[in-house]
Amino acid sequence: MSNQVRQVYDAINEEKELPNITYPDSDEAKSIIEFHASSAAVMENIGTFKVLICRHGKLSNTVKVRVETIDGSAVEGEDYQAVNEVLTFEPMETEKEIGVTIVDDNQWEPDEEFFLKLSLLAADDGHDLKLGRTSIMEITILNDDEPGTFQFEKRGILVKESIGNAQLSIIRQNGADGDVTVKWRTVDKTAISGKDYIGGEGEIEFKHGETQRTLNIAIIDDMEYEKDENFEVELYEVSSNAKLGKITKTAITITNDDEFNGVMNKLMLMTNANVDELRVHNETWAQQFKDAMVVNGGDIENASTGDYIMHFLTFGYKLIFALIPPPGLLGGWPCFVVSLIMIGLIVIVVGDLAEIFGCLIGLHADITAITFVALGTSLPDTFASKIAAVSEKSADNAIGNVTGSNSVNVFMGLGIPWMIASIYHAAIGTPEGFHVEAGTLSFSVLVYTCCALLALSLIIARRFLPIFGNSELGGPTVSKWVSSAFFISLWFLYIILSILQSYDVIKSPF
Numbered sequence: 001m002s003n004q005v006r007q008v009y010d011a012i013n014e015e016k017e018l019p020n021i022t023y024p025d026s027d028e029a030k031s032i033i034e035f036h037a038s039s040a041a042v043m044e045n046i047g048t049f050k051v052l053i054c055r056h057g058k059l060s061n062t063v064k065v066r067v068e069t070i071d072g073s074a075v076e077g078e079d080y081q082a083v084n085e086v087l088t089f090e091p092m093e094t095e096k097e098i099g100v101t102i103v104d105d106n107q108w109e110p111d112e113e114f115f116l117k118l119s120l121l122a123a124d125d126g127h128d129l130k131l132g133r134t135s136i137m138e139i140t141i142l143n144d145d146e147p148g149t150f151q152f153e154k155r156g157i158l159v160k161e162s163i164g165n166a167q168l169s170i171i172r173q174n175g176a177d178g179d180v181t182v183k184w185r186t187v188d189k190t191a192i193s194g195k196d197y198i199g200g201e202g203e204i205e206f207k208h209g210e211t212q213r214t215l216n217i218a219i220i221d222d223m224e225y226e227k228d229e230n231f232e233v234e235l236y237e238v239s240s241n242a243k244l245g246k247i248t249k250t251a252i253t254i255t256n257d258d259e260f261n262g263v264m265n266k267l268m269l270m271t272n273a274n275v276d277e278l279r280v281h282n283e284t285w286a287q288q289f290k291d292a293m294v295v296n297g298g299d300i301e302n303a304s305t306g307d308y309i310m311h312f313l314t315f316g317y318k319l320i321f322a323l324i325p326p327p328g329l330l331g332g333w334p335c336f337v338v339s340l341i342m343i344g345l346i347v348i349v350v351g352d353l354a355e356i357f358g359c360l361i362g363l364h365a366d367i368t369a370i371t372f373v374a375l376g377t378s379l380p381d382t383f384a385s386k387i388a389a390v391s392e393k394s395a396d397n398a399i400g401n402v403t404g405s406n407s408v409n410v411f412m413g414l415g416i417p418w419m420i421a422s423i424y425h426a427a428i429g430t431p432e433g434f435h436v437e438a439g440t441l442s443f444s445v446l447v448y449t450c451c452a453l454l455a456l457s458l459i460i461a462r463r464f465l466p467i468f469g470n471s472e473l474g475g476p477t478v479s480k481w482v483s484s485a486f487f488i489s490l491w492f493l494y495i496i497l498s499i500l501q502s503y504d505v506i507k508s509p510f
Contacts, residue, residue: 030128030130031089032055033054033055034054034118034134035116035134037137038134038137039139040140041140042140044141047101047104048099049100051097051098051139053087054094054095055089055093056094058128060091062089063128064086065118065121065129067118068083068116068119069082069083069114071114073110073112074114079105079114080101085098100116106177107145109145112140112141113139113141114138114141119135146174148172148242149172149243150170150172150235151170152233152249153169153170154250157251159219160255161221161222165217166216166218168217170213170214173245176209179206179208181203183202185233186233187233189230189231197217197218197220199217199231231252232249233252234249236248284326292315293318324338354376355368355373366444366498367498367499367502370444370498378405385399386398398473447497454490
């Protein structure tokens, strides 16, 4: 080593604030201990994280070093747990880990830092051990608490002069950590503080986790007739680094009680004048026949061309169903019983007409049953499901209507006739009892079951997959039409396979 380089090393070693270094060719090699990194940043909610301490240089001896924490802007006990430990490096051991625990509170704070320091023990003579350059490590605590955004729930409210207090809802969004104070003040418009309301300024406090508070502004009832007056309430400052939202002002309109009552009376008169249009049923047979004989239930002004066409096609049915007792008669029970009878008669007529039509064109009876008869009895369920899908918030009623109707058709539609037939044949003493040979229905049921499982799988997939908008009904346009086409194709597949099996084009496995 040249004399100039040795002089540089000596100059560094003479500085007390700098750790000593050994010459590259020195025989006085020592164990050097230092942190693996000079700084680190951790989230406040990390819990306990590990800090790596390294040893290099002489490795043949056993050495000890103290690790302790030093406050910075972070405070011991409040932001982190203190560390004061002695680490022992055994021979040939080059690394040690020490755990540092961060305290996670619910208050918003700026990023804070503290330090880890390595120091030699007092008993160490310094001949075998020294500290490296990275003997102090800075730890930065990154804040993860969001105090939230504060704003009024509405841009304006209407109150009566005699209400007492106008209640303004202040909401907290996008976080609810820590205690936050929101300052407010009133701004006179046509309403004057002290004359029409009790205004001024103040503050309202949100505790940790609270997301809504109500601000009460007293309204003065002066018992004099006045026009509508208004004032504003403004949010202008929040604490704890919280933010204000978009609706920082809300307008309160004070309306005179006399005028308010007049408006309410007008609304009641308008409601009473149109009460006949709000009726959900007719009270007399005469009214039912009257509504059946006119287009669109008597609302001719709003009747469309389609309404006239449907009125012409269904005029006979309207007159027949007008014979059903009014729902208001005897609590609705006669209407319920007669309606069931009428539905049963319609099903019989549809079934007979479909069977006659099938005979005329040469269709098998089972094909007629799963096409014309099924359509005639199930289309009402289709329209009911459509109404439920449009008017309800969820798809439950639409899908439940279909599944409920099918369960009634299967369990009651099969169970009741079979029970009646069994009782009848047992009563007349039929030698072999009630016995019907199996036909081609088994294959049709198998195909239907497979199609039903595919349909249910798609419904479940639509609920959970984002491509369908996580919705059983509706959703994005493309996926909505693809789902509709898939369901319709399942019905055509069921019909086509059933027809092919009925005409022995394909063979049933049963």
